[in-house]
Amino acid sequence: MILSTDNPYYKFSFLDKINDPSRYMNKVTTLFVLKGRLSLLIEKEKIEINELEGIVLSQNLEVDQIQTLDGSKILEVVSEKKNENLIEKIDNGNQIEENLIEKYKILKNHKKVEKPWGYELWLIWLKEYHVLKKIYMKKGYKCSLQFHEKKYETNFLTSGRAKILKNFHIDKNSSDIQAKELIKDIDLIKEYSNDVDAPFNFTNVPGEVHRVFSLEDYTAYEVSTPELDDVIRIQDDSSRKSGRIFSEHKK
Numbered sequence: 001m002i003l004s005t006d007n008p009y010y011k012f013s014f015l016d017k018i019n020d021p022s023r024y025m026n027k028v029t030t031l032f033v034l035k036g037r038l039s040l041l042i043e044k045e046k047i048e049i050n051e052l053e054g055i056v057l058s059q060n061l062e063v064d065q066i067q068t069l070d071g072s073k074i075l076e077v078v079s080e081k082k083n084e085n086l087i088e089k090i091d092n093g094n095q096i097e098e099n100l101i102e103k104y105k106i107l108k109n110h111k112k113v114e115k116p117w118g119y120e121l122w123l124i125w126l127k128e129y130h131v132l133k134k135i136y137m138k139k140g141y142k143c144s145l146q147f148h149e150k151k152y153e154t155n156f157l158t159s160g161r162a163k164i165l166k167n168f169h170i171d172k173n174s175s176d177i178q179a180k181e182l183i184k185d186i187d188l189i190k191e192y193s194n195d196v197d198a199p200f201n202f203t204n205v206p207g208e209v210h211r212v213f214s215l216e217d218y219t220a221y222e223v224s225t226p227e228l229d230d231v232i233r234i235q236d237d238s239s240r241k242s243g244r245i246f247s248e249h250k251k
Contacts, residue, residue, distance in 0.1 A: 004203055009079060011079075013075075014073070017072070018031075028080075030130065031049070032221070038068055042061065054107035056088070087099070114248055117142065121133060126226065131223065136218075137212065152203065152224060155201065156201045161198070162218050163213035164210075166192065176242055
């Protein structure tokens with residue numbers, strides 16, 4: 001099942017099995033195991049990816065064999081090859097480091113970013129390709145009312161219930177002050193929100209005002225383009241400003 005829409009940068013899918021490893025030739029691919037196990041044969045090396053772990057495959061890698069355990073559930077993110085180098089960005093206590101992935105990288109021991117409403121686990125951040133995050137929000141909370149200038153993002157709600165506010169579009173180059181002026185006489189919740197149950201997926205595009213309200217504890221997986229600090233906050237329960245909140249990244 002393809003989850004992503006309205007973006008030209010990544011293809012985000014939810015799979016039960018993977019039979020054809022040739023589909024990843026000349027692509028940058030992230031595979032993450034929600035349930036079960038994934039087995040790969042790469043240059044005669046057998047690699048096992050367990051539940052809640054993942055793997056990134058570089059654009060220069062040829063996978064010989066790939067198998068999924070019966071009953072497995074896999075998240076797949078695929079981006080088109082841009083150049084010969086695959087660079088991972090690593091959030092290391094507010095210092096961003098870069099790491100070259102020559103063939104593949106197994107994803108475990110994920111970076112945790114604390115939020116007023118819960119937390120994010122940053123599973124992989126690829127410099128020119130895509131990002132995969134796990135998002136957990138506690139019941140009764142909401143994220144910022146926000147939009148992005150460049151960032152595309154797709155959320156796949158895997159458990160819980162939420163009210164999703166989206167589909168109100170403004171000039172993506174607007175400031176937070178301009179955005180507040182545009183929405184002051186609009187009841188965004190009444191006109192632009194819907195209650196949804198997992199499983200559910202949605203994509204936000206640049207200039208699209210959006211917000212998530214947790215009606216129950218919920219978990220989602222988000223794929224996006226790499227501009228993780230591209231957040232223009234219009235409203236926020238914790239009075240957070242736009243952009244990166246450095247106190248959330250100390251660990």
